[in-house]
Amino acid sequence: MKHSAEQHLIRHGVHPTAMRLLVLEYLLDNRTAASLGQLEREFYRSDKATLYRTLKTFEKKGLIHGVNVGGTTVYLLCRENCSAEGHFDVHPHFFCTVCARTICLPQAKMPLFELPEDFDIQEINLILKGRCDECAD
Amino acid sequence: MKHSAEQHLIRHGVHPTAMRLLVLEYLLDNRTAASLGQLEREFYRSDKATLYRTLKTFEKKGLIHGVNVGGTTVYLLCRENCSAEGHFDVHPHFFCTVCARTICLPQAKMPLFELPEDFDIQEINLILKGRCDECAD
């Protein structure tokens, strides 16, 4: 456990401090997206700024990616093909309006768009909202 | 001018006050999305809360719809098929990273998704980011 998280940090060039290990392990365990606010609540002993900077460091080094869902940014673990050079796992995300979890949908393909005129698309942001499998009635 | 905006308000059951006419005309003229902040800057004599409530009223009555693009909500005029009963013009939006305008793309079809398990999709949020036709090099 500890080891794998630590290795993960080192592999991405992030100095493995106690704080960072805790946050990374939380993300690994939870397997769902976490917002700054969630981390604040989870690690109420530590400071918002530290958590914020931890997330920013992780994002910059390619461990996690942020998704803006309805005003707040949630962070999810990246798959293997991401690094400090860039995030390459572009895929839709699903936000459950019941349990408020955000889930990656890497299996769902991003749609291709041909816009009529000379629009230059650099980024696609696709969020599906509804009930997840666990919250469906 | 005045008449059409006024009619538009009345048709949607919104009492046409001076404030509301100004905001609606601004939206009609600009033909691009406006955020609360933009309106605040444009109508610096009036209050944020009033502008906020104006937008909310318009949205509730089906005149405009809000799109969350990277943290802030921008509002765009609805097409004909919206009303207080609901917003039915679901379509992608394009956000230009150069001029920061948000544009409706009603001509682009929303993709259909079949999610593997019993996910219940209620809403699709699709935002394309890049350079618009006017800002392309």
Add this chain to the structure above:
DNA sequence: TTATCCCCTGCAACCTGGTTGCAAAGTCAG
């Protein structure tokens, strides 16, 4: 016309999420 009521507006305050400066504490190499 006057009194009444309701809706609209402006002011102020507040909350949340995000962000930065600064100084203390910790880490590590020489």
Add this chain to the structure above:
DNA sequence: CTGACTTTGCAACCAGGTTGCAGGGGATAA
């Protein structure tokens, strides 16, 4: 052990969004 660099915690700040409250203005009933 010392000095340099990194990480952390505290505080403060900012923007966007939101609400309560009181005053004003217009429509309506008496």
